[in-house]
Amino acid sequence: MGQILFENCRLFDGLGSELLEDRHVLVEGERIKEVADRPISADGAEVVDLAGRTLMPGLIDAHFHAFAADPDFAKMEAMPRSLLAQHARKLLEAALLRGFTTVRDAGGADYGLALAIKAGLIKGPRLFYSGRALTQTGGHADFRALEDHSAFCFCGQGSRIFGVIADGVPAVRQAAREELRRGATQIKIMASGGVASPSDPIWNLQYSEEEIRAIVWEAASWRTYVMAHAYTPEAISRCVQFGVRSIEHANLIDEPTAALCAAEGAYVVPTLVTYDALHRFGPELGLPAVSQEKLKDVREAGLTSLEILKAAGVKMGFGTDLLGDMQVHQAQEFEIRAEVLSPAEVLRSATSANAALMNAEGELGVVAPGGQADLIVVDGDPLADLSLLQHQGARIPVILKAGAFAKRELV
Incomplete structure (x- = not known):
């Protein structure tokens, strides 16, 4: 199975209320194999340096x-x-x-x-x-x-x-x-x-x-x-x-x-x-x-x-x-909800909460070992600015579904 290693990212894992700094995530096949706060050694993996961008669940x-x-x-x-x-x-x-x-x-x-x-x-x-x-x-x-x-x-x-x-x-x-x-x-x-x-x-x-x-x-x-x-x-x-x-x-x-x-x-x-x-x-x-x-x-x-x-x-x-x-x-639903809810509450509703609702808890909506490798990269901090998720994905340069790139436009 092929591997993709995301390095140097800030992480919203779908469960917490803050971004986790300096994280590294290894994808193997269709699933997430490892999430670490230190560099991951993975010979042969395709390395994607996110340079501080935010990685989060799809x-x-x-x-x-x-x-x-x-x-x-x-x-x-x-x-x-x-x-x-x-x-x-x-x-x-x-x-x-x-x-x-x-x-x-x-x-x-x-x-x-x-x-x-x-x-x-x-x-x-x-x-x-x-x-x-x-x-x-x-x-x-x-x-x-x-x-x-x-x-x-x-x-x-x-x-x-x-x-x-x-x-x-x-x-x-x-x-x-x-x-x-x-x-x-x-x-x-x-x-x-x-x-x-x-x-x-x-x-x-x-x-x-x-x-x-x-x-x-x-x-x-x-x-x-x-x-x-x-x-x-x-x-x-x-x-x-x-x-x-x-x-x-x-x-x-x-x-x-x-x-x-x-x-x-x-x-x-x-x-x-x-x-x-x-x-x-x-x-x-x-x-x-x-x-x-x-x-x-x-x-x-x-x-x-x-x-x-x-x-x-x-x-x-x-x-x-x-x-x-x-x-x-x-994506305008994010900003409408932010008039009442915190950004973290809004993002959890669209990730881990929806996964639990759909009987896919731990499979979808989280960045955690064993979960499906459905991931997106946001150019910025969505917890500080939910509008980054608007504009038809213009600020989302990478989209991964089941471990395969659906979009890859890193500059």
Whole structure:
């Protein structure tokens, strides 16, 4: 196995709150072999002198949409899958070049996309995918127009990309089992109303206790978990009480609900940048009028939700949920969060915290012996200046995924 030796670096290991000075890191094959505060002897290794630059774990986005070619989901559902796959390739490859070596897809991506990445056909991040999100009739992944009175079920429509309609315990069991059969690394459900869907107000509660518990059981039987789209305190608390591990968005969370999340060990994955981007660019990029109106209900509550989550000690992941061309703003999530959280808290959410959420603790999100060699080099100190992670990776001259260079532009 080939070896790469990074010398003379400052290290953010994904776990601490400070940079570690004068570190040396040896990569062997796809894994990190050694991390030391002294020079490492490795005959035959390729030596990369970082000259004081920062070495850190590759970034992880826990709420990504690879197939999100357009802000209008109904329009995307009508696109050929082959066309969406080309959009996905473009979006995934751009994310990797921003330093995101892993993404968790929150609805749409499938085993074919994962296989294309593993085969090198797509030069993209590691992909944890949910398959199609489970939704009730009229739920957040039911993108039929209000004028559409058809009675068909998405589960009988092979062309549906982002969601599968399943109503009742037998149907949700079957839908969950189908996504798990196709290799889903976790199951996504819609548990409240949302911005992108046409018929459900934000406060709408979705899925019964029996349905959610059945889905959670099916995921647990495959040794995985459920992630749930949920905005309001009631929607969030129901999910957590019924066994959901990962709450997505949570803009309208309150103190008692945050305390419940902390007590139950649930993760919350805020996605604040998408509301900012939708507000600024959504109308010109095709966000439907009904979605623009609903956006007002959740956008302004974003920073308050971070304050509530931090005060309660809730485990926070890092996600973006950006759609289409708005994914260029992926790294802006760092600076938005920095209005409430410390830089170290923000970076841990995008590294070790996300890895733990995704059942990859010690494998991803850390610079430690035995971990996957997913690493990035930052030209500067990201703990002092999170904006270094913006600008489409311009200040990230080196990106390593599974021990192989995805980018190498050291001057």
